[in-house]
């Protein structure tokens with residue numbers, strides 16, 4: 001018998017499906033998800049958890065007229081499969097293939113793009129307001145996970161929507177997980193609601209009981225409407241969402257299609273904002289993912305039978321080296337505390353958490369709070385180490401500027417996943433951090449050339465009495481020896497790695513090693529390139545730059561950051577400030593555009609940041625401008 005899924009080319013194709021057919025389709029979708037993600041990598045567990053929900057949404061509503069907004073967007077694979085992307089689903093996260101996140105340019109069914117969390121209620125509200133201003137008629141449905149509900153922006157939006165009383169549906173997909181186990185008081189509140197009787201049942205039982213009181217029962221029942229508000233607070237823990245102006249439905253089994261369809265149908269006639277609380281299981285339907293939802297949240301290619309991730313041999317990752325170094329430093333310094341915004345594993349803090357649980361804080365998906373929390377701790381003599389991916393640190397920009405740097409507080413920012421991250425794509429590349437950090441007064445900005453230097457940078461940071469940011473890439477280090485003794489680096493001092501008279505590479509971070517390879521290729525072409533590891537984007541090594549300007553006169557800056565406002569710009573500013581106007585500067589880095597998804601090495605090549613690309617650019621530059629002055 002053919003698969004039902006083969007006939008699904010758009011949401012209209014499932015409209016007449018019976019419940020039995022929808023359930024069969026759910027099974028087929030799960031197979032496709034597991035098969036594709038096992039080959040391409042991706043966010044498996046979140047998608048396995050929303051199969052029934054997505055089917056119900058597409059059955060009950062009419063996309064693209066009705067708008068679905070997926071928070072983070074990592075759980076939108078099923079939506080993609082049902083909205084004309086079934087056949088291209090095998091290209092998920094591949095170069096030129098479909099994105100792992102909703103993208104407006106990819107499909108008219110992707111009402112709003114995402115990748116960062118907690119934006120769905122705001123964007124859904126914006127769409128709903130625009131609809132009402134235009135006098136249009138359609139439904140707007142935001143789907144937010146319990147993890148994403150720990151982010152402050154979600155509350156800003158709930159606050160606004162509840163106040164407006166606008167027609168808007170928020171579906172809370174509660175699986176008790178962020179990437180790791182969800183944290184926080186809201187998460188505890190949701191847990192209480194999970195075990196509480198539903199509000200409507202409480203109301204019904206209450207009225208039934210009151211009517212049974214002889215003589216006065218009927219009268220009291222009439223007043224039940226009036227007193228229900230106070231009683232429901234007594235009987236149902238919380239009802240926070242109702243207090244905020246939402247009509248609450250739930251909790252409902254998020255894997256039961258008839259129940260979801262039933263509640264979606266009920267909410268259609270409700271005036272004002274609605275919140276539907278669904279209970280789902282992350283990883284549902286694939287035992288390895290059900291047992292390890294965190295491992296299968298975002299997973300590399302794996303073997304379907306065993307659930308084992310296909311390992312690529314390699315040096316320890318920068319993340320691991322950071323985590324190990326922090327544990328060692330924390331042994332010597334009891335003031336060191338570590339903070340993560342819902343990513344203890346991804347940022348390498350699991351060991352620290354296990355060893356120093358009282359000095360470890362997972363604040364939820366709350367980067368802004370994480371930064372200001374650290375600032376507060378730093379005022380009291382603690383040495384907070386805030387480990388956040390570069391892309392998510394964008395959320396904490398003002399907190400870094402206003403709460404940390406303005407008060408010159410010694411907070412250490414560890415920016416993992418800096419530069420090109422690969423398959424997650426435009427929403428996740430950490431290519432703006434030099435630009436958004438280096439202009440902030442008091443800030444020291446470093447990037448290690450390898451994993452060993454990362455240790456010494458972190459050690460150095462703990463010795464300073466000012467804010468420091470250290471940024472490093474996703475993935476394995478170079479496999480260099482990790483020195484047992486930490487070295488305190490001189491602040492703002494670059495490191496000359498090799499001499500050369502024709503041109504100098506002034507490179508930073510992972511680009512240093514690439515420049516060493518490029519220098520070898522240039523040598524074959526008769527060009528002698530010096531390689532300098534800048535180490536610091538701020539403060540720059542002015543003395544070294546002046547010297548290089550005098551001795552060589554052609555400087556090539558290389559960075560895996562956008563050129564706009566980045567490291568090369570800093571060097572140019574310095575050269576200009578010193579009137580070194582004879583120096584020829586070539587800046588290599590990323591262009592003024594959002595970089596697509598694809599393998600990291602492929603993208604670096606695409607943008608001329610592999611050794612061959614750098615060699616080609618530099619050879620042409622040197623041939624054009626010749627030797628010094």
Ligand SMILES: Cc1ncc(C[n+]2csc(CCOP(=O)(O)OP(=O)(O)O)c2C)c(N)n1
Pocket residue numbers: 046049071072074075115116117144145146147148149173175177178179282297341342343365367392395
């Ligand atoms: C601003 C921001 N910080 C961190 C992340 C990393 N991140 C992606 S998904 C996720 C957990 C989301 O949990 P939840 O919303 O409950 O969705 P689930 O995966 O459980 O379905 C995190 C922390 C992010 N995408 N955006």
Ligand SMILES: CC(=O)[C@@H](O)[C@H](O)COP(=O)(O)O
Pocket residue numbers: 043072074115179297298346417421424474
């Ligand atoms: C959706 C999201 O933001 C995270 O799951 C992210 O994809 C994790 O990236 P890493 O795989 O680099 O930890």
Ligand SMILES: [Mg+2]
Pocket residue numbers: 145146147148173174175176177178
């Ligand atoms: Mg969750």
